[in-house]
Amino acid sequence: MAFKMNNLIEQNMTSSRAKLIARTLKLDEKSYNKLIEKSELRPSIKFWLNGLDRVLLIVTSAFLLSGILCFLSYNWMSLHKFVKFALLETGVIITIAMAWYKGIDQLPGKVFLFSGAMFVGFSLAVFGQIYQTGADPYGLFLSWLIFVTAWTVIAKQSALYVLFIVLSNLSLVFYWNQIISPPSITDVWMSSLFGPLVRLFIDSGRSYLPLLLLVINLSFMVIYEFTNKKSIGTLAVRVSGIAAIIPLTSSAVILLFTDQWQSTGNLLLVSFFASTILGLWYFRFRCHDLFLTACILLALIVFITSFLLKSTDFGKMGIFSFFFIGLAVLVQTGSAAYWLRITNSDRNSIQ
């Protein structure tokens, strides 16, 4: 308790903390106003004017950019294909030149470099639209990935790492879907009915794909462990973690209910448990990340609850199944909360 108390009073005052303290200490209006005054939380004239200036800047940029986009959309069909390419490639050149001019370590430079990477994607998409060669869509993501790889390595920027991870995962999923294991008629029907996201989910249910996704995302995490963590940032690791957890868990659950146990099924189940145990150990003792710990725990809860649902015979137990499963979820959530609490307290004691 003493540790938590010290931890709290060493934190900087914020408006929400001030209100929380005022309620706990039952302060009157006068004392609360003094608390706010001493904390210097009340907005100053400088704060107001700087805020208004920033809002004006954002709104102005948004209006001008939207105006240009509307103008281009209106004339897009009548533009010659070379003009379209010229516009997008000028975008690439200008953003990269600005990134170089501003410096890739500075915020404006980072924004320009990321915009440049996005322009590359737009150019490739327009290329695919104009020259419809019949090439598979995975080619778009793979080419985009190849073009931005060098920038990602050089710039060491969180947003570019995230783009890199997303493109790697999408390239693999589309390559698998189009070359290795083309969709069945049911898959095509399902995706035309419910959209492409359902297709991704169906694909992730195929046993080898989640394992491959796990391998590539674990590789990113290994790179993260041995490189400059600060430059990569936690967002990239989290995206990578989610990209590994969701397909693995969904495939494990699908396997559980469809009973399609082949040699890959056992491997998938072993990988699921091995990676969750490894993840819980890693994010508690090596890299304190409560978000990914919570995701792994949620994956475990989903899997165990699905297993219980499958094992419970609803016909025999009837309405008592609700009671039994509800109790199981309660115990699992309680245990997850306990694990998160000790992970959080470990993290705080290190900080």
Place this chain on the structure above:
Amino acid sequence: MSKKTIGFILAELEQSGDIQKNWREVISTETDHLNLTGPWHTSLLIGFGAWLSSLLFIGFLSALGMTVGGFGIYGIILLGTSFVLSRLKQGTFWDQTILVFSLSGQGFVLTLIAKDSHSTDIFKILGIFIVVFNLIWPFLLRTRTQAFISMIFFAMGLMQILYAFELKFLISIVSPLLFFAATFIISNESKLFKNSIAKILPSIASGLLFSGFGIISLSAYYIFESFAAKGSEIYPYPWLTSILVLVSIFFFFSRSKDILFKTQPAFTFGALLLIGATSLKAPGILFAIGVTVVGVVYMETLWIWLGLFFGALFTVLFLYGSDMSLITKSYVLMGLGVSLLVIRKVFNSKKMAIT
């Protein structure tokens, strides 16, 4: 965020005699609630577990209710359990469990009313029940999430009453009233810190504002072509909402001790009037600006982000739904951008003089 730590500020206040000397002990005993219980994703996981297990448990009760007893009895049992739990237990898990019990209890009671009522005015009766119940219940339960959700239900019930009693012309004044009520609560919050209901007041105010955004979004009917002709039936007088919101903003701005209003009243009034006049048909824009302004004045971060998000959304909807060709829209947008660029230039020159 302040540059000073909580401990430093409280020690200063203790020296000047503004807070009690035993503040360390008081805070220490309440640390579990004061110290952030964990990031949002941790709360989300715990909340998810609480919802799922409670819903399964309620599924068990509903199945039992169909055979033994009836919905009314189980509804009262669930509401009673949530009330008792709210007095005995605290923390994210219990808060969510209480919420599920309370919502299910309400659901059971509403089912009972709907099932047993043979009146043709069933929607009026349900609307009145929802409004009255959700005005009283949060003050009995005193949990923040329930308070927030109750206000949303209250606003929904109110809208149902207006439609059921065919008082659609009053829809235009609901959002300004909710804005006025929310701002009134938050501006008087500091007078009630000693009271036990103090902890739910920000949630009540936020719930009212959130509902206000929901109702005012009806005024953006023009983005759907099929609704455009029936606009006056969906949201009768959008201009009235704009005017009332503008009056509310002026009222609270003039009452607050805010430095922007005190030092630059003409500029503040002028800017708000200009925005109000140009977006008279899209009251959501002014409503969002009002929420942001009140959020800054009373330091409610959630309100600031809510206002900025909805402000951007309503502006996009307004421009998207305006009856113009793409090329005219392009000229209008670029014209607005250039005008704002000029305004920013003038603003920056004045800003230097003020600061």
